[in-house]
Amino acid sequence: MIIYAWFNRSFRPIRAKKMSLTTLLHMAGILWFVGNIPSNGHVKLVGAFSYCKLWIVWFRVFFCFMYAAVLILRFFALDRVFNQHKSFKGWTSVLCISVVISVNVSFCLTTQLIGDDLTVSSMEWLEVCNGTQGFRIACIAFQWVLWLGVAVLIYRLRNIQSSFNEFRESLAIFVVAIITLTETTVMNIAFKNYPLMMPHRIEKTMVDTLCANVMVWLILGHPVYMCLFHRRKYETQWLEKLTKDGHKHAYEVSSAGQGHSTAYAKMEDESAFQNTQLNFGTMDVMASAFYGNQRSYYGGDLIVDESTLRSGEMFQNPDTLPIALRNNLHIHRPVLNVPSMFATGYPDPQGEGRRVI
Numbered sequence: 001m002i003i004y005a006w007f008n009r010s011f012r013p014i015r016a017k018k019m020s021l022t023t024l025l026h027m028a029g030i031l032w033f034v035g036n037i038p039s040n041g042h043v044k045l046v047g048a049f050s051y052c053k054l055w056i057v058w059f060r061v062f063f064c065f066m067y068a069a070v071l072i073l074r075f076f077a078l079d080r081v082f083n084q085h086k087s088f089k090g091w092t093s094v095l096c097i098s099v100v101i102s103v104n105v106s107f108c109l110t111t112q113l114i115g116d117d118l119t120v121s122s123m124e125w126l127e128v129c130n131g132t133q134g135f136r137i138a139c140i141a142f143q144w145v146l147w148l149g150v151a152v153l154i155y156r157l158r159n160i161q162s163s164f165n166e167f168r169e170s171l172a173i174f175v176v177a178i179i180t181l182t183e184t185t186v187m188n189i190a191f192k193n194y195p196l197m198m199p200h201r202i203e204k205t206m207v208d209t210l211c212a213n214v215m216v217w218l219i220l221g222h223p224v225y226m227c228l229f230h231r232r233k234y235e236t237q238w239l240e241k242l243t244k245d246g247h248k249h250a251y252e253v254s255s256a257g258q259g260h261s262t263a264y265a266k267m268e269d270e271s272a273f274q275n276t277q278l279n280f281g282t283m284d285v286m287a288s289a290f291y292g293n294q295r296s297y298y299g300g301d302l303i304v305d306e307s308t309l310r311s312g313e314m315f316q317n318p319d320t321l322p323i324a325l326r327n328n329l330h331i332h333r334p335v336l337n338v339p340s341m342f343a344t345g346y347p348d349p350q351g352e353g354r355r356v357i
Helices: 003-005 017-038 052-083 093-115 131-154 167-190 198-229 231-244 283-296 306-311
Strands: 122-124 128-131
Touching: 003 017, 003 198, 017 052, 017 198, 052 093, 052 131, 052 167, 052 198, 093 198, 128 131, 131 167, 131 198, 167 198, 198 231
Parallel strands: none
Antiparallel strands: 122 128
16 A cells, blocks of 8 residues: 555645655554564574564564654644644754654663663573563553653644544544553553463564554555545545645645646636636527627527527627637636636737737
C-alpha cells in the first residue's frame, strides 16, 4: 500500500497524508518487528543474534518509541498549521525531528551504558534474552508518556474543519495503541517470566505487529481505496471541500492537474462566474443572442419557433450567434481570480474583426 501511495502521490488526498512521515512510521514498524524476532526467541540466539542489547534496546525498544514519536510529529504538524497558524517546514521541522530522535537515543544510550545485570542479559542455557523488571517498567512508563503526548495533540486536533481533519483516524489509532500498551503492561506485570513461555512470546510478537500495521492502514487506507475505485469523483469532492474551507491555494485548486477533473474556475467571489454560466444547447440562449435587449419586452419567456431557426435569419450576423457557434473568436483558458469576461459583456473587436475571450 505504501508503494502504491508513493506512485500515486499526485492524488491530492494521498499527498495530504504527509507521505514522508507516514513512510517513516511504516519503516519504524518494520524495524520494531525485526527487533521482536530475536527478543521473543523466534530464532536461535547464536552469532549476531546473541547480542541481546542490540536487538532489545536498539531495535525493539528504540523503534517502538520512534513509532509513537513519528505520530507525535504528524499530529504536531497539523496542530501547528491549523491551530497555531504557523508553518511546519525548514528549521521548525528539522528542530522537532532532532528533538524527538535525541530524546529516544538518550534513553537507549543510557540503557546501553548501564550494566547488563540491571537491564538486559542473555540466558545462554535457554537461548533467550531477558530484561530485568526495572528495565521493563522504565520502558513501559516512557511509552505511556509518549502516548499521553499523542492524546493531548489528538484532543487539540478535534476542531479542525477541513479536508485535513484526521480526528476520527487519530482516535482509532489511539484506541489501538492503548489496547496494545495495556496488553504489554499486563503481560510484563502478571507474567514476569513471559520470555520463558513460548505462547506468550508469540502472542506479544503478533499483537505488536498487528498494531503497527493497523495504524498505517488507518492513515492511508481510505484515500488509497478512493484512488483505486473513485479517483476523479473523490478528488473533486475533496477539492470542493478544501475550497469551502479556504485552503484551496495550498493544493492549486485552480489547475486541472495531471488528468484529474477539478473545479478549476473557482474565484474569491464566485457569484460573477456562477451567474454567467451558459448552456449552449438550449433554445433559450440562442433566442437571447438573436433578440438581444428585446428579451425584457417578452418577460423572459421567449420561445423561438422552428421556422425562425430554419430561415437562417439568426446566423447571418456572427455577432448574434451563441459563442459555441462562432468562428471569429479566440478562446483563452480562464485564469484563477481573473473575472470572467462574460460578466462584463463581449470586448470590442480586435484585429480583422476577431474577439478574444
